[in-house]
Amino acid sequence: MxxxxxxxxxxxxxxxxxxxxxxxxxxxxxxxxxxxxxxxxxxxxxxxxxxxxxxxxxxxxxxxxxxxxxxxxxxxxxxxxxxxxxxxxxxxxxxxxxxxxxxxxxxxxxxxxxxxxxxxxxxxxxxxxxxxxxxxxxxxxxxxxxxxxxxxxxxxxxxxxxxxxxxxxxxxxxxxxxxxxxxxxxxxxxxxxxxxxxxxxxxxxxxLINVASNYLCSGVDPVRMGNQHPNIVPYQVFPAKDGELVVAVGNDNQFRRFTKILERPDLANMKEFSTNEARIRNKKQLITICEELLMMKTRKEWKEQFDREGIPSGPINTIKEMFENPQVxxxxxxxxxxxxxxxxxxxxxxxxxxxxxxxxxxxxxxxxxxxxxxxxxxxxxxxxxxxxxxxxxxx
Incomplete structure (x- = not known):
């Protein structure tokens, strides 16, 4: 060629x-x-x-x-x-x-x-x-x-x-x-x-993409949020039983599937968490609940369940672990x-x-x-x- x-x-x-x-x-x-x-x-x-x-x-x-x-x-x-x-x-x-x-x-x-x-x-x-x-x-x-x-x-x-x-x-x-x-x-x-x-x-x-746009549209200077996302929740690092993983729940449908995996489907029906806008307002409360639940299993166990349900997630790999990954x-x-x-x-x-x-x-x-x-x-x-x-x- x-x-x-x-x-x-x-x-x-x-x-x-x-x-x-x-x-x-x-x-x-x-x-x-x-x-x-x-x-x-x-x-x-x-x-x-x-x-x-x-x-x-x-x-x-x-x-x-x-x-x-x-x-x-x-x-x-x-x-x-x-x-x-x-x-x-x-x-x-x-x-x-x-x-x-x-x-x-x-x-x-x-x-x-x-x-x-x-x-x-x-x-x-x-x-x-x-x-x-x-x-x-x-x-x-x-x-x-x-x-x-x-x-x-x-x-x-x-x-x-x-x-x-x-x-x-x-x-x-x-x-x-x-x-x-x-x-x-x-x-x-x-x-x-x-x-x-x-x-x-x-x-x-x-x-800077969306962060710059957030400022240009609101006039509010963005601040550091660690591993959290300014516009989506839950979308961050969580501790599991054997390490840390990232969970990125991008929309309300994913959140409903996510709560079923956590065996807390009731969360998706609560007015505090039923929409992304509501979850942003009540972020601290929701993150605390998610942290407690995700500590109950290993990263591999969660990854297998999330993959089956189409929930974006992944372990925080070292460079060595990344290069050993079969996908890579x-x-x-x-x-x-x-x-x-x-x-x-x-x-x-x-x-x-x-x-x-x-x-x-x-x-x-x-x-x-x-x-x-x-x-x-x-x-x-x-x-x-x-x-x-x-x-x-x-x-």
Missing amino acids: GMALEGIKIIDLSRVLAGPFCTMILGDLGAEIIKIEHHESGDETRSWGPPFTSGESAYYLCANRNKQSITLNLKSEKGKEIFTNLVSSGDVVVQNFKTGTLDKMGLGFEQLKASNPKLIMASITGFGLNGPYKDLPGYDYIIQAMSGLMSITGETEGSPVKVGVAIADVLTGLYTCIGILTAVYHRERTGEGQEIDISLMDCQVSS KERDMVIEMDHPSVKNLRLTGSPLKLSKTPVTMRKYPPLYGEHTDSVLLQMGYSKEEIADFKLNKII
């Missing part, structure tokens, strides 16, 4: 997570990804550990398969020339330098499109290319704080808490993918390239790849299951600068020129 993005060449100047995650997804879909790394240090995440496996950091490995790695000194004139030549035959540039950095180097969108009018450039920044914060650096943690996400995450009486993964980076990577695919489609119809201005802050604000295994969410130094390299699989153009795992996360020579040779540079580039610290 063919690959969906076969024939699309992406020059990846990004580091750390949002950009590399985006380009890995595009690489999984068949795009050619050329990852350009600093000629002396490379992507910062190569040193983010432990854990390391055979010298490769787990963090770097998570977001860099299906790419080629070359090193390039973009502060040198020859390095800029090589980069411009590479871009002239490419389709997309992805970069996450601070606002204006590439412009000052003579490698901004307006400058590069002179040699490639159809160029698409995705510029990922903390706060965007305009606005009072445009020149500030933006790390995921800072964005989680400033976007309001941390203010609604954590227990009511506790401190604000960040999400357990760099969620602003992940969401920005996904939004950037959407922007790039849209721009490629637009170019197919019009022949026009364009710049995509995408920021971590914008993506995280957008991703069946869906190929763990893959193995050959690697020159890591024996039996295991990576998280792709959630994209396409029937006609499936994702392919063609290349392991590249070693630092592994493809510098081969890419430059393909561009037409001679072995002697490449040796000279190395001598003069251009690559």
Whole structure:
């Protein structure tokens, strides 16, 4: 089968997570990804550990398969020339330098499109290319704080808490993918390239979804609710006999089935609990009752009963338990790849299951600068020129 993005060449100047995650997804879909790394240090995440496996950091490995790695000194004139030549035959540039950095180097969108009018450039920044914060650096943690996400995450009486993964980076990577695919489609119809201005802050604000809407409609600033839901009850973590599980009762019909499983069908007929609106008003009373009842059985026992009746529920798994789950295994969410130094390299699989153009795992996360020579040779540079580039610290 063919690959969906076969024939699309992406020059990846990004580091750390949002950009590399985006380009890995595009690489999984068949795009050619050329990852350009600093000629002396490379992507910062190569040193983010432990854990390391055979010298490769787990963090770097998570977001860099299906790419080629070359090193390039973009502060040198020859390095800029090589980069411009590479871009002239490419389709997309992805970069996450601070606002204006590439412009000052003579490698901004307006400058590069002179040699490639159809160029698409995705510029990922903390706060965007305009606005009072445009020149500030933006790390995921800072964005989680400033976007309001941390203010609604954590227990009511506790401190604000960040999400357990760099969620602003992940969401920005996904939004950037959407922007790039849209721009490629637009170019197919019009022949026009364009710049995509995408920021971590914008993506995280957008991703507040119903919580943001609750505020915009009511004017009431949302507060932390721990594991509870602001609009649905019961919808939270409950203790069982052997641990904790999540129960998510999404509507009144589910609540009636839920109370039958708990052997308290009378609860669904009480005016205090008969509708979701009533349950919201009497939340504390209902949660206390549910906590006492759910403590009577194990997580597995409740899960089996809830599954039979279509009540959304699930145990709070550790990462180890998640990867041992038969559903996760069946869906190929763990893959193995050959690697020159890591024996039996295991990576998280792709959630994209396409029937006609499936994702392919063609290349392991590249070693630092592994493809510098081969890419430059393909561009037409001679072995002697490449040796000279190395001598003069251009690559």
